[in-house]
Amino acid sequence: MEKVYIAIKNSAFIKLVIIAVVMDTVFGLVRAFRQKKLNSSVGIDGGIRKISMLVSIVFTAAVDVIVHVNFIGFIPVEIRNYFPPNIQELGLAEFFAILYLTYEIVSILKNMTLCGLPVKKMWDMVQNFLRKYTNELPDTLEEDRKKGEL
Template identity: 55%
Template sequence: MIIEIYKNAGNNPVIQLVIIAVVLDTFFGCIRAVKDKEFNSCFGINGAIRKIGMVVSIMALILVDRIVGFNMIGFLPEVVRGYLGESIGLTEFFGLLYIAYETVSILKNMALCGLPVKALWKTVKTFLGRYTDELPDDDELVEESEDK
């Protein structure tokens, strides 16, 4: 039964996006680590713990949603609700938070790798900053801007 639950959950676009975001953040974190010749928050023990925590919590929340069936749509801003429909479970709710967090981290890593995405990163960070203060640290980007 649990295997069937996870097979069905694999078709959930939010879960798929979380996995893609984790992989992309790890990829760009690795590129940044090679460029800087040092481990960083995406390609080190802290990053690994955070990413494993996201995946394990998503797996646990799939089971919780199956058992309890929470509807978390009321906790999301009106703008987001229009895209998601009338109901989302804990899995999708936390999945959206993980995707937002990882998106900022991916863009930060891309900028630190030298890709021209700093303006996009600032736009996304500003948008998400309206709804949360739990965003990844951006000290490295601020330091890099001050150096120039």
């Protein structure tokens, strides 16, 4: 278990996921107070999602300790160019951490927009990117648009 703790402690990506989960929760709380209702960031579904992300990172870090696999090849070179030069390997935990981090950043931007912070243009760029390149949009996005919240 000590090796798993060290793997988690030494991973910048996992630390960023933890920070993003906390940020998303804080902005989700602010949004909930502003709208006077729970939302996907602070309700039971959001809590389950966040806990599941963190638990899965712990388990994938344990797998990384047992089986050493390098997933750096799955990350496009254009994205890897933004990584610090010392990152030459990407274990399973870091690979999932990048996916979770991406999801949390989208959720943070959505919550910031719905809290009234001046990030609307950035949020619109993210939405357009998601529409263009994926079939995935953050949960409740279309419902929020219909209600006039976005």
